[in-house]
Amino acid sequence: MEFSRKFHAIEALISAIFLLGFLGSSVAERRAVSHATSTISFPALNCRKHNAVLTDFGGVGDGKTSNTQAFKAAIANLSQLAADGGAQLIVPPGKWLTGSFNLTSHFTLFVHKDAVILGAQDESEWPLLPILPSYGRGRDAPGGRFSSLIFGTNLTDAVITGNNGTIDGQGAYWWKKFKENKLTETRPYLIEIMYSNQVQISNLTLVNSPSWNVHPVYSSDVIIQHLTILAPVDSPNTDGIDPDSCTNTRIEDSFVVSGDDCIAVKSGWDQYGTKFNMPTKHLVIRRFTCISPDSATIALGSEMSGGIQDVRAEDIAAINTQSGVRIKTAVGRGAYVKDIYVRRMKMTTMKYVFWMTGSYGSHPDPGFDPSALPIIKGINYKDIVADNVTYSARLEGIEKDPFTDICISNVNIKLTTKPKELQWNCTDVQGVSNRVIPDPCNLLPEKEIDCPFPEDRLPIEDVKLKTCSVSLSSDNSYLLYS
Template identity: 70%
Template sequence: MASIPIIQGRVLKLVNVVALLLLLLNLVECRDVVSLKSDKHTSHCRKHKASLADFGGVNDGKTSNTKAFKAAIDQLGKLASDGGSMLIVPPGKWLTGSFNLTSHFTLYIHKDAVLLGSQDEKEWPLIPVLPSYGRGRDAPGNGFRYQSLIFGTNLTDLVITGSNGTIDGQGATWWDKLQKDELNFTRPYLIEIMYSNDIQIFNLTLLNSPNWNVHPVYSRNIFIQGLTIRAPTDPISPNTDGINPDSCTNVRIEDCFIVSGDDCVAIKSGWDQYGIAFGMPTKHVIIRRLTCISPESAVIALGSEMSGGIRDVRAEDITAINTESGVRIKSAPGRGGYVKNIFVRKMNMHTMKYVFWMTGAYGQHADDHYDPNALPEVSDINYSDMVGENVTLGGNLGGLNKRPFKDICMSNVTILAHDPKKSQWNCTDVSGVSSQVSPKPCSLFKEQPIKCAFPTKRLPIEDVKLKVCTP
């Protein structure tokens, strides 16, 4: 006869599966409403349109379309100053390696279309590592890394969308090579846009990315909405973060559902001395109506690569299920930089290891040349109106002895522990205030009758409309 803990575990898994299905149904319903509303109030159709099939594309899932994408975008890119262009990916399975996008351009993936990432490494060109990282994250790579499946740099007015079309990176071979230490260069991302402005990515399903899914970097005015992102969690798909704004300004992420082998949203700004020298923070970020499942990582992570600084992040209406931590701040000596003016409210968490997690000991470094005296500043962190159910530990908060994490505020927070008899707080080198937090936090937090701050002034990115256009 199965033991009671085993039976409970099976019941919990069943509950999570049911919850996942309900959330998926809810997301589809919400996404349709968002699309209709946006289409009613704004439209943005390019003057010129073409189909990938017009450029020799073959939708059998076996024939490479890398050259067809290049030919199509090269041709359509010539029309940027004449009303822009749209490339339509019709129904079918379209195998492709990495390709580059252009400005004043829409990539539209039909609801019955699937882009498949090529398994041939020759179809993934090498590009320089990011200057704010100084090396590849998987491997130094002699200064190079693999280019993402969908890539763009120095672009203006770019839209990547569809009627819930699918991009499948077929990342299993990349995950296997990483785990076997067979990679000479860092794995490609699914979508990476660099040094660009006015970027929209919406109404898509992203599957099995080789690495991070969506990576806007050194860019501004980015609107991401209605993405379903999925990667295996058992066995884990390493580093398949959902959305990672990196040294970006004015970012809006809304109505996304993410099942990930790593953080669902990770906000970054460079690594150690390279990020300090590059000096480009991530700031003015909005995250709303995000649902996350990530048994091995966080709903929202700040860092650990945060050496250029992170500030003014606003997250609300967040749901987490079977996720390691709600909000996680990761840093270490050598990072420098700062994480400050962070605001999180209306967060509901079910089956969590931690609700709050901060660490100043996340000691992965780009190389041995970092300055151990470059200490990060973590301050002005605000949490309010949060509920965690079936939680192992409410807070695991560890700052730095030489620079404690300070000015942390928690108000109206209820944590329902898996084991109520176990202490729910582990705190060192942190300080702040709390109000109506149950169970009561550690003594480093002074109890005061307050409501933690959340900004009321709107950001310009909140007034941006989706550029919806149905072919």
């Protein structure tokens, strides 16, 4: 009771100060200066004028107490500072159990290196959301979907970062329900940002997500960098990073171990994606490493019915992974995957180096259009080295709808001690090759060509991050004025 009274008194005081118009002073600035032991510097889209710590709003970092209301109270209060330089919420050292909470604009969530945000096991802590309009149903079940652990919609200038703090979804609870077919709604993701622009997700360790880890959707100007994403390789649908109907996105300097695709580029499912009509385009992926024995390093699709165009991937490493860049589509998807550029990939212990699939036939419902044929064209791979490979390529287009303008150059594939006899399995594809070992199939005849890679830069590549900083007290419990 005493703690509760103190918490409400603090909350009332903060609210009163906001209402009186003292927006020039942050929570941190209203404290007495103590003995600082550390100043943390970090890169961000924008630095914030105001700062607070989760414990200011009743947060308890014991790994047992729910902090859902503390996160919600903190963000609700700090959102009032958006027009006055924005605000920053520090998650200090400790284990912070919480259900889903929503971010606000002109806001930074900073997770300290010794902090762990833990996803609650109580389903009542995860609100339900409507289905995504470009999907027409939930991915796990026809009904709605649980809100992500960290969620935001219609945001501008939102940063989720840290100095390698951890977000743990405690996904085993959800994986068990999925495998036992007990879900009536789609599992939550760790981070989902919708209908937003100027988004940064960086310098974090994400572990054991219930399903996908990072899902920017219907958003633009997104930077994702310096993430370590870990999940058991047999965990279901634990995709690493899934840009979905997004424009101008940069993914770089990250490492993923996953039970599904390390990166999955998407844009909607069958007739729902066609109607929503929002492609993923202008995406750069670089300096990225993947381990996923049963899935792809980078998947394009299978939900690509809004279109995927202008993807540039370079300096990619894959280790013990099923395939490199895999295109997944089917009759009924419609739209296109085109202008795809990949260079400087290094792969070790792979089932496939190249894989394109025109028969990835899962559908949201029987209402898809069987005459909606996807266009797959302008697929370019160059400067690739692979070792211990079972199959060089499996390229399967669609009958009467071949995949065209495929270019593969300067590729050296070394096979496993027991490789498959048919190294290049090609049907309904058209293209060219040059300096490729082992020799490609006859549908990719030799031509003196160096496959293209764009020389221009995407606008997101030239976005520079600022250097921001925050100081903590000697016990890391609150911020210091500086």
